[in-house]
Amino acid sequence: MLNCFPAGVNIAGFDFGCTTDGSDNLSEVKPPLSALGGPDGAGQMSHFVTKDNLNIFRLPVGWQYLVNNVLGGTLDATNSGKYDQLVQACLNTGASCIVDIHNYARWNGAIIGQGGPTNAQFANLWTQLAAKYKSQSKIIFGVMNEPHDLDVPTWATTVQAAVTAIRQAGATSQMILLPGTGYTSAGTFVSSGSAAALAAVKNLDGSTTNLIFDVHKYLDSDNSGTHSECVTNNIDGAFAPLATWLRSEGRQALNTETGGGNVASCESYLCQQIAYLNANSDVYLGYIGWSAGSFDSTYVLTETPNGSQDTALVSACIAR
Template identity: 60%
Template structure:
């Protein structure tokens, strides 16, 4: 479960049994996603790696400090799809760009924490919804990207695959079909043990998940029919506008978001 304020995030695992204990807590290490907007467009000229060896901030040092001194055990590593693919759909990733992103993933893995590979495109590429844009951006385009990511990290038990950040304004059953394609692709690439995060519409809002996305996404399964490694990716913002754009938290998010979600999860033995 993701709670964000600005570009910082607290990630919690809400278990189906009621989540008496926080399983994962951490932050976003942003930079590879900078300038990406909710229409899935990204200005790569203003994006920068959060690593000192590439002239950016010390993301590696931050993760070491947060893991060692504060006990955080998960880091979310958002990246623009366009950055990896060098602004071209359906091709092999740009080797130099992928190497820079991989350096961040390796720095995360070095802490012993879980590392979320997060494609930060809002279910879109330059304004076109994946699988819902008349062929402009297809399921095959997205599975091509995830095949490469899964192949790269198939032997890393601490990598978690976050299939897409905050989808919105799309047809949910069609989106669920897209996600099933990606799950199948990741497993066929050899990444059979890693957790996969599935995000629904409405910017993955926790409060609306049960009513907007749950039925369709609950039908997604691994190739063997199991769902225990498939976790729902939901976001709960605590500021006045529910947008995460201000630093003041004015609610705890329980009654209007987390409680209904927890009830739905417990009834079905699922996790978010």
């Protein structure tokens, strides 16, 4: 499906209001669409494709937003229609587009399948999204953003429910991204047990075709992505060990969140990290920077272009 090493940028805004406990304040949502009064996310994606040769965008959105706060409910026509405007703008660029549920494996503080929403309620969401986008070969399904602090084998059962729902809804060949615990950190993907548990997730036919591990890695001092300076290229501590495991299992991963400040340390370390991912493209399918969309120049990790001008980090490392 991806005929060129994927590289791109997150286009945030529909996830604004989501917090790490899975709550979502819908009043804080800021659609990155000029038609909805926000920034020109469509123009940003067009810029990234034409100027920077990028070919994949991740489009985070809150679960609550899509169903207008009705757990287990149908997609809200108004809200899901607004989000679809961003999805269609992405597809119109010819890039691959990740539908990313940005809820940290939770709904309002309670873990999916572990005392919170049932696996069936989560699967119902994915049934609807997969049915909506099953005919779009460039759509990628991002099961969940950054699960954390949960029972990993139980979480793998939840992920399996989502995968089964997506495939049964008719999205039989699109890529699905499988996230682990620990905020799906590449550095702990194996040691946390996520790798082994998620390796057992299968398609309807028992294969693992297009079931790709979803990993994140920041380069600041605590891997939080909240500091402007970078201190590591993550090669020895994360991506090289994970590459060894991926090769041993014949599997692949996609780094869907990474980035740093627009400073010299991040330009150095992120370029090194990306060079490693490029050199190991048998197991790493690509990288997606965090973030553009509704972020402006006040955000420490901004990758939002200023007109036709890229940020320093995008220009140095992410563009190609």
